[in-house]
Amino acid sequence: MDSEQLAGPVRLAVIEDHPVTVDGIRLWLSQDPGRRVELVASGPTIESVLAGPGADADVFLLDLELNGVMVVDRVADLCADGRRVIVFSGHRDPDTVLAVLDAGAAAFIAKHESADHCVETIVAVATDRPYVTPTMAHALIADARPQRPQLSEREHRALLLWFQSMSKASVARRMGISEATVRQYIDRARVKYAKIGRPAPSKAALLARAIEDGLIRPDEVRTYRSFAADPAEPPADSPS
Numbered sequence: 383m384d385s386e387q388l389a390g391p392v393r394l395a396v397i398e399d400h401p402v403t404v405d406g407i408r409l410w411l412s413q414d415p416g417r418r419v420e421l422v423a424s425g426p427t428i429e430s431v432l433a434g435p436g437a438d439a440d441v442f443l444l445d446l447e448l449n450g451v452m453v454v455d456r457v458a459d460l461c462a463d464g465r466r467v468i469v470f471s472g473h474r475d476p477d478t479v480l481a482v483l484d485a486g487a488a489a490f491i492a493k494h495e496s497a498d499h500c501v502e503t504i505v506a507v508a509t510d511r512p513y514v515t516p517t518m519a520h521a522l523i524a525d526a527r528p529q530r531p532q533l534s535e536r537e538h539r540a541l542l543l544w545f546q547s548m549s550k551a552s553v554a555r556r557m558g559i560s561e562a563t564v565r566q567y568i569d570r571a572r573v574k575y576a577k578i579g580r581p582a583p584s585k586a587a588l589l590a591r592a593i594e595d596g597l598i599r600p601d602e603v604r605t606y607r608s609f610a611a612d613p614a615e616p617p618a619d620s621p622s
Contacts, residue, residue, distance in 0.1 A: 391417060391418055391420040392418060392419045392420065392440045392441055392504055392508040393420055393422045393439045393440045393441070394419050394420065394421050394422060394439055394441050394442075394443060394504055395421075395423040395424065395431050395439035395441070395442050395443070396421060396423070396424040396425075396431075396443045397424075397425060397426075397428055397442060397444045397445060397448065398424060398426070398443070398448075398470070399426035399427075399445065399448050399449050400445075403445070403493075404421075406496075406497075407421065407443070407496075407500065408421055410496070410497055410500045410501060411501060418501065418504075418505050419501055419504050419505065422435055422436060422439055423435050423436025423439060424436070426448060426449065427449070428444075428448075428453065428456055441466045441467075441504050441507050441508050442465055442466065442467045443468050443470045443491075444456075444457070444460065444468065444469050444487075446469055446470075446471035446473050446478070446482070447471065452473070454478065454485070457469065457486060457487050458486055458534065460486075461485065461486030461487065462486075462534070462536065463559075463563065464559070464560075464562070464563035464567065466488050466507050466508065466510075466566075467486065467487045467488060468487065468488060468489045468490070468491060468503055468504065468507055469482045469487045469489070469490045469491070470490075470491050470493065470496065471490070471491075471492065472492065472493045474490075474492040474494075474517045479518060479520075480521050480522075483521075483532075483574075483577075484532035486534050486570070488573065489503050489506070489507055489513055489514075489515065489518065490517055490518050490521070491503055492515070492516075495516055495517060499513075499516075503515060510566070510569040510570070510572075510573060514577060518577075522577065522578065529578050529579075529580070530578075530597070531571065531574035531577070531578060531595075532574075533571055533574070533597060534567075536567060537567045537568075537570060537571050538597060539557060540553055540557065540564050540567040540568060541567070541568065541588070541592060541597075541598065542598055542602060542603075543556055544564070544585075545589050545592075545598065545602075545603045546602075546603060550564045550565060550568075568588075571588065571592075572588060575591055589603065
């Protein structure tokens with residue numbers, strides 16, 4: 383979906399402990415001719431933002447160092463329920479950038495480049511389009527690891543069930559989450575592949591990529607059979 387197709391401004395929540403930085407973000411948003419992003423909440427801690435109207439934001443902009451404490455380990459928690467997280471930090475060494483991307487962050491903006499990339503990154507992430515900032519590009523190019531995306535446990539689970547001919551609605555019921563969250567997990571996997579130059583726009587292409595990378599075994603991809611419908615046959619995702 384293009385940004386022009388958004389029903390309204392992207393709702394942004396900022397988790398940042400320096401008020402002057404929040405003021406700067408507010409200024410950048412106001413200078414966007416289309417006023418495509420609206421700051422709906424900000425706070426100095428993750429808990430303070432999630433406790434208010436920011437809990438329902440479309441995108442979260444997270445500073446990695448809050449009140450002197452690095453919160454890299456919180457990125458995965460924020461992303462676990464399908465939240466779109468952009469990390470916004472002065473800590474821009476490749477290892478840190480790759481760590482937060484692997485944890486599920488949709489993008490990384492270094493604080494020194496934020497004025498040029500802030501709004502465009504937020505809009506791209508809100509519409510599940512890849513947007514690679516210079517800092518991200520540097521980290522990805524410098525990455526000596528095998529070029530395959532790191533999927534979270536829930537992203538992997540959603541893909542596997544979807545590949546087993548389950549509808550997104552069925553996957554949602556199976557996982558106990560919303561259908562919208564299932565779509566986000568699938569779209570996020572596509573975005574991760576696009577970021578490393580291996581696009582997977584169709585279901586077949588995404589399955590091929592996942593098998594190529596050993597993320598899913600061919601023998602795992604078989605038609606799902608409900609245990610309730612046939613108790614003599616265990617569900618497709620049951621342990622053998």
